[in-house]
Amino acid sequence: MKWNKDKTIAAVCVLIGVIYLIGALSLPQTNLAKDPGPKVFPVIGAVIVILSSISIILKRYEKTPEAVYTKEQWKKAGIMLGLFIVYLLMLWIFGFLISTPVILLVSSYMFTDENVKVALWKRVIFALALTFFLYWIFAKVLVMLLPTGMIMK
Structure with missing residues (x-):
C-alpha cells in the first residue's frame, strides 16, 4: 500500500470523524418517548466520514492517482x-x-x-x-x- 495525499487527507478525516463522534456521543439524552434525540444525525454523519475515510486508506491503486484540474x-x-x-x-x-x-x-x-x-x-x-x-x-x-x-x- 503506497501512501499518497489522498490517504493523508483520509487519515486526517478519520481523526476529525472520531473527535466529532466523541462530541456527538456526549450530547444529552432526550426525555421524550420515541424521540431519537439530538445524537442520531451527528453520529450517523461521523460514522459515514470515518468509514469512507478508512475505505480510502485501504484502497489499493494500480498507479498513484493524479488530481489534474484545468x-x-x-x-x-x-x-x-x-x-x-x-x-x-x-x-x-x-x-x-x-x-x-x-x-x-x-x-x-x-x-x-x-x-x-x-x-x-x-x-x-x-x-x-x-x-x-x-x-x-x-x-x-x-x-x-x-x-x-x-x-x-
Whole structure:
C-alpha cells in the first residue's frame, strides 16, 4: 500500500470523524418517548466520514492517482466558493425562502453544459420546488428553525 495525499487527507478525516463522534456521543439524552434525540444525525454523519475515510486508506491503486484540474475547473471551484459566501450573507439578510431559490437558479446556470439549452421557466420551477421541498422537510417534518433574515424580522 503506497501512501499518497489522498490517504493523508483520509487519515486526517478519520481523526476529525472520531473527535466529532466523541462530541456527538456526549450530547444529552432526550426525555421524550420515541424521540431519537439530538445524537442520531451527528453520529450517523461521523460514522459515514470515518468509514469512507478508512475505505480510502485501504484502497489499493494500480498507479498513484493524479488530481489534474484545468484552469476552467479551478475557476468554477472559486466561483462556487464565492457563491457559497454570498449565500451565507443572503441567508443572514434575506432568509432561507428568498436566498435559496436565487442561489439555486444561479448555480443551475453554472452546472448546465453549454450545449444543453434549458428554458428559464424550468430553472425557476426547479429552484422554487426544491426550496419549498427543503423548507417542508426542515421546517415542518424536522421542526427546525430556518433563517428568516434581518429584513423579515
